[in-house]
Amino acid sequence: MWGFTTVEVCVLSVSTALARLRDGLSEPFPDSPGTRIIDIAFPLNDAFDPLLWCGQQPQWPQFYWQQRNGDEEMAALGAVKSFPSLDAANRFLHQAGRQDLRICGLNAFAPQQGRLVLPRLE
Known part of the structure; x- marks a missing residue:
């Protein structure tokens, strides 16, 4: 635990x-x-561009996401922990028992090609 x-x-x-x-x-x-x-x-003021900010950082991985309706967006850097699958990420979140942790990444059509991380900075 x-x-x-x-x-x-x-x-x-x-x-x-x-x-x-x-x-x-x-x-x-x-x-x-x-x-x-x-x-x-x-x-942040309206002039702040999180996608531009993320792209200018030397840390990797870099992640940017915006909800289609624009209500929520997220820029994240680095990886505290990586997960080989969506199931592994879900198990970690369940064990952590915290509602404020978010996993970032890509869950490809071929699951072995996905990349999921707990970001270092969000």
């Missing part, structure tokens, strides 16, 4: 978000193994 630690903060500027991230990363890690989530939300 995976153990999770979450730190959630809502901030109003990128510089404040970076300072909060630094603070979250400097906290001691829990004794039990697992995944540590540091959630630092900050508002």
Whole structure:
């Protein structure tokens, strides 16, 4: 069973978000193994282009998705964990027991060609 630690903060500027991230990363890690989530939300203005931002990052994999009606979009970088199949990803999410984790990737027509990851940064 995976153990999770979450730190959630809502901030109003990128510089404040970076300072909060630094603070979250400097906290001691829990004794039990697992995944540590540091959630630092900050508002983006309408000029921010997540697809352009994602493409300019050196980390890989890069993932961008937008719902057809435009209500939701997501840009994600890196992989904390990779999954060989949709079943493996679903098992991980079920064991994690967290509603806020999202798996990103491609689930190809040929399942052995799919790529699913738990992103490092979303």
